[in-house]
Amino acid sequence: MENPFHYRNKAQYPLGLNKENEPVVGIFAQRSHEIIPMEKCLIQKPISEEIAKTILEFIKQNKISIYNEKTGKGLFRHIVIKVGAKTNEIMCILVINGKQIPKETELVEMLIKKYPNIKTIVKNINTKNTNVILGLENINIYGRGYIEDKLGEYKFKISPLSFYQVNPIQAEKLYNIGVEAAKITSNDGQNPPVVPPTYPPVVSAEDSIVVPSTGANMNYAFPTIVGIVSLVILGIGVFVIKKKIIEK
Numbered sequence: 001m002e003n004p005f006h007y008r009n010k011a012q013y014p015l016g017l018n019k020e021n022e023p024v025v026g027i028f029a030q031r032s033h034e035i036i037p038m039e040k041c042l043i044q045k046p047i048s049e050e051i052a053k054t055i056l057e058f059i060k061q062n063k064i065s066i067y068n069e070k071t072g073k074g075l076f077r078h079i080v081i082k083v084g085a086k087t088n089e090i091m092c093i094l095v096i097n098g099k100q101i102p103k104e105t106e107l108v109e110m111l112i113k114k115y116p117n118i119k120t121i122v123k124n125i126n127t128k129n130t131n132v133i134l135g136l137e138n139i140n141i142y143g144r145g146y147i148e149d150k151l152g153e154y155k156f157k158i159s160p161l162s163f164y165q166v167n168p169i170q171a172e173k174l175y176n177i178g179v180e181a182a183k184i185t186s187n188d189g190q191n192p193p194v195v196p197p198t199y200p201p202v203v204s205a206e207d208s209i210v211v212p213s214t215g216a217n218m219n220y221a222f223p224t225i226v227g228i229v230s231l232v233i234l235g236i237g238v239f240v241i242k243k244k245i246i247e248k
Helices: 046-061 104-114 168-182 216-247
Strands: 010-017 023-028 035-037 076-083 090-096 118-125 137-143 147-151 154-158
Touching: 010 035, 010 046, 023 046, 046 076, 046 090, 046 104, 104 118, 104 137, 147 168
Parallel strands: 090 118
Antiparallel strands: 010 023, 010 076, 023 035, 076 090, 118 137, 147 154
C-alpha cells in the first residue's frame, strides 16, 4: 500500500466504566475486558474515532447507562462505525442491551447535523450475556439501513451484519492480480473445450510382429492434460468468485 495508515473501513468500540466509574470508549486491554481510552489509532479512520467520541459525550451528558458484563445491566455496549472507502458514506451502529435509547431523536439529529456523510443509523439489539459484539436484530432509526461502496468497477450494499473487506484498497489490488494471473476472458464460464486424450500407437491386426508399448507417449500426455485441466479449473474458479461478487 502506498499509505498503510487509516485503512480500516470498520471500527468496533466497546463502552465501559473506568476506575472512577465514568463512561469510556476505546479498546480492550490485552487479555482483559478493561477498556483503554483511544487516542489517534493509526489504522482506523479518524472520522470513526470522532463519531464514537461524540456519542460518548452525548451518553455522559444525558446520564445514559453503560452495559456491565458482570451484572448484565446497563444499556450501551458498543459503537460500530462503517465507512465507504470510495464513497465516504458512513453507517453508525449503536449496540444496546435493550430496545430504546433515551433521547434517541436528539441523538440522531445531532449526529446527522454534525456529520453529513452519515447515511444511516441503526440500533443493534444484543441482550445476551456474550462477548459477541452484534446481535441478530437491527432497527433502522435513520436512513436506508445500509451504505454503498465500490470495489473496482462494482458497487456493494453494506448492511450492519454483512462482511466486507476491512482493507478494500488492498483487496482490490489482490483481486486484480488474481484475475490477471488467471487470464480471464469474456468466454470464461462457458463449457471448457474437451481435450482429446493421447494414446500410444496401436499395432494393426495385419502385423505379424507385436511391439510392446512402453507408455512413453502417455508419460508426456498425462502431465500435459493435468496442467491444462488445472488451468481451466483455476480460471472457472476465479470467474465464479467474480460472478458472485457482481451478484452481491
